[in-house]
Structures are given as structure tokens and as C-alpha cells.
Amino acid sequence: MGTADFGYTERASRLRGAVAWRHRAGAGGPARILPDGCMDVIHSEGRLIVAGPDTIAHLTWIPDGARTAAVRFAPGQGPALLGISADEVRDQRVPLDALWPSDQVRRLTERLEEAPDPVAVLEAALLAVDRAPDPLAPRLLAPLRAGRPVAGIAAEVGLSERQLHRRGLRLYGYGLKHLARVLRLGAALDLARGGVGLAAVAASAGYADQAHLARDVKALAGVPMKELVP
Template sequence: MYEEEAPPRRLAGVARCVWRSASTGPKRIVPDGCLDLVAGDGGVFIAGPDTAAWSSLTRPGAVLRGVRFKPGHAPAVLGVAADELRDRRVSLGELWGRAGEVLSERLLAGELSPAEAVESRLASMEAATADAAVAKLIERLDAGAARVAEAQALMRPGSGGARVADAAALLARGEADPAGIAAKLGAPARATSPDVAATRIEEPSAVSERRLRRRFVQAVGYGPATYLRVARFQRAVALAPRVAGLAALAAAAGYSDQAHLSRDCRALTGLTPRGHFRPPSTVDVAERDRLRSA
């Protein structure tokens, strides 16, 4: 069982969702570009941004609850760069010392929910604001940019066409898939739509590409190229229930071809696309998967 809900209004700026999970066996967790605060099964920890699948192993009947941060927003709340948590599970006590240990005790005792724990953190600090330039680049990558260079080019003033922000909103609301966004925006359609080459950025940006990449790694946990790979695969995951056939799924999600989807699926999940998408995958604990246990 896995359930997601919208975050409380207080957390809307930093959290993507709150969730609850109960499993009778190991569960495969695949990269999504996010960090999570997780509580349950005797522990409270931060799950860092992943670059490959890992297996969540809990006791029978254990329930995990969590807050999933928006990509790029967790460091402002947690007080640590995201790349320091990459591919790691770090206890709240290790991260915040005695304050983290006390908060963990309250979470495990049921006195606080993970969302309330994050709210208490926000209440005790100045406003948590994400890096604006990083947020812009994430928006463009999520909206379907085919390459990082294209998305970065859109950060410069003077580009023309429809706004990627509109495309990102359509994706987030589930009102369009990447293959159909260009048509909704009145732009020529193509496999890697929206038509990022024709996208207009209204706000100028003076951030150099090297500096932006460094800030992106600190905010997200890895570089823009890896994030683009993860974001494109997550689009495929979201579209899979509505798209028949792997070739069509690859095109709709913005892959160059089915082989491209297959390579990324193997790298990010340890499974072939057929193994991951049909049926929904669970953890295969065979050695060949080489999944890291939580």
C-alpha cells in the first residue's frame, strides 16, 4: 500500500507531497530527483537523492510516513547541501544533533507527523527560499527539454516563443503529455516537445553555466544531466498507464528512441522496461540487481 496527499498549505512551497507506505516485503525505490523525510519502523531519516534503485526493507506490518521535498528545496530546510546526502540514508540525529534526536523520538511516539516536524523546522528558521536560477532550470528540464544545453540556453534573455512554465504547469496537472504539449501551446509538435528551441524566457539571467551547475548540484544532489535523465524517466512512469507500447512510451516521454528508454530504465531501476512497467515492479533481491538496502 502506498498513498500520497498534497502537502499542508504551510509546506506547499517546499514539499511535493506527504505519503504513507506499508509493505509486506522489500520495495524497489527508483530515483525521482527528490529528498524525503521518512519516519517509521523504529527510525527517522533523510533519504537523499538517488542515482540508482535501492530496496526499502521493513518489518512486516511496519508503516512508513514521509514528506517528499520539491527538487532543489530540501537544502534550505535541512541546512545541508543535497549532494552531501546523495545515495545515502542519514538519521535525523546525525543531521541535526540533539534537536534531531528529540524530534525523532516525538515522531516515533506519534506526537508529530513528518509534515508537522518540517513545519516546526520552518517556524524556527528564516524563510526557506530555493535558489531562483536553479528553480528555473529545474522547471525547464521538467517541462521536457531534450538536452541540458537547450534548457540552459533558455536562461539567457532574448529567446522567443511559448513559455516553458506553461508547459510545466500542464504536465503537473496531468492535462497533457510531453508529446502533446507543443500543440496545446500553439507551437509545432515534435517528439521532444515542448519546443524548447522556441521557448521565451522573460527574465534575464546573468548566472554563468559553471556557477549554475555548482549551485544545481548543491541544491538537487547531482548535476543537470543526471536530473534530466531522472526527470525524463519519471515522465515515462507517469505516462505508462496511458500509453500502449514501449516505442510510443519512449516517444511520448521525450526519449530519442526505445533503446534510449531501455538504457535509462536499466541504469535507474536495474530492470528492463518490460520488467519494470509490466507488471509494476517489486524488489528482486537477486545479487544481479545490486540494490542498496536502506
């Protein structure tokens, strides 16, 4: 294959709200995976794993020429389909056969190894799992992205803050206050990568000031913004 076959591509998945993605590495090396509140089911190097929601950046090593096919679930979408609570896999990479029957996972892995389009095969297998997501999951994201306080969101959905925290652990892997920080980081990176200056990024994304932006980026990503947005 030519060099155009290397790199990362994604598209909207047939699973509502999810993203189907693939990656083929050229030369391998370290990779920094930033927290985004999402969970992924990943096929790579002959293995199926679930990437749980990360609280901070996850550091990994990508082998030379590694091929990856995956589905990324929107925040809160994956737990119901996978039959788990998100906090069970928080900050972890867990073999799928630890969560699903091993024979089922083995057969799916064999199909993925042979398939010309493994992403489509993985999507079909996930679509066949008839488990509806918790309707509360997407309902909470818009007010969090808008910077609404958790206490107000809890009152709107008819839960106490403690009850909402427990639901957040099951749906997202962590409480809503941390999820809000993760979502705000994503918004800030999108703005910065679009050429917006850091002072304007801080104001637009809901940080108190540029110093607050810098502290939160370093805390969640492990490196300063300049290393994420050259």
C-alpha cells in the same frame, strides 16, 4: 487494523511544493526506490532519516508491519530547509541527527512516536524551519522536463555551464544532465503506467527511439520497463 490500513497514501504537503506520505507494510520484503530527484525526511521504526537524491534505483528491505511517515521535497527544495548541499547526501540514507542538533531530533522523534498523526507533526517541525529555498531550483525544472539543452538553460539564467553544474550539485545532488535523465524516466513511467505503448512513450518523453528508452530505463532503474510496468 484491517487490510485497508495497509499500503501507501500521499497528499499535498503544507510545505509548498512538497508531498506528505505514509506507508504501512503488511508482509515485509525488498523494495526498489526509483530515482526522482527528490529528497525525503522519513520517520520509521523509531528513527528519523534523510533520504538523499538517488542517481540510480535504491534497493532496501521493508520490515513486516513497518509504519512510515514522511515528507518528500520537490527537486531542489530540500537542501535549503535542511541546511545542507544535496550532494552531501546523494545516494545515502542519513540520520537526521547527523545534520540537525541531536537533542532537537530526539524530541521530535519522541513526539512522532506518540502522535496519532505523525505526518502532521513532521510537517509542523519542518514548517518551523525558516529557510527559504533557492529561487533558481524550480526555475530550472520546466526547461529540463521540456528537453532543453543545458547550455541554453545556463545562458538563460546568466551562468556558465560550469557554474550551473555546481549549483545543480548543491540543489539536486547531481548535474542538470543527470537530473534531466531522471525527470525523463519519471515522465516515461507515468505514460507507460497510463497504458501508452512503449514506442509512443519513447517519442513523447524525448528518447531517440524505443531502444534508447530501454537502455536508459535499465541504467537508472536496474530492471527493464516490463518489470516496472507489468
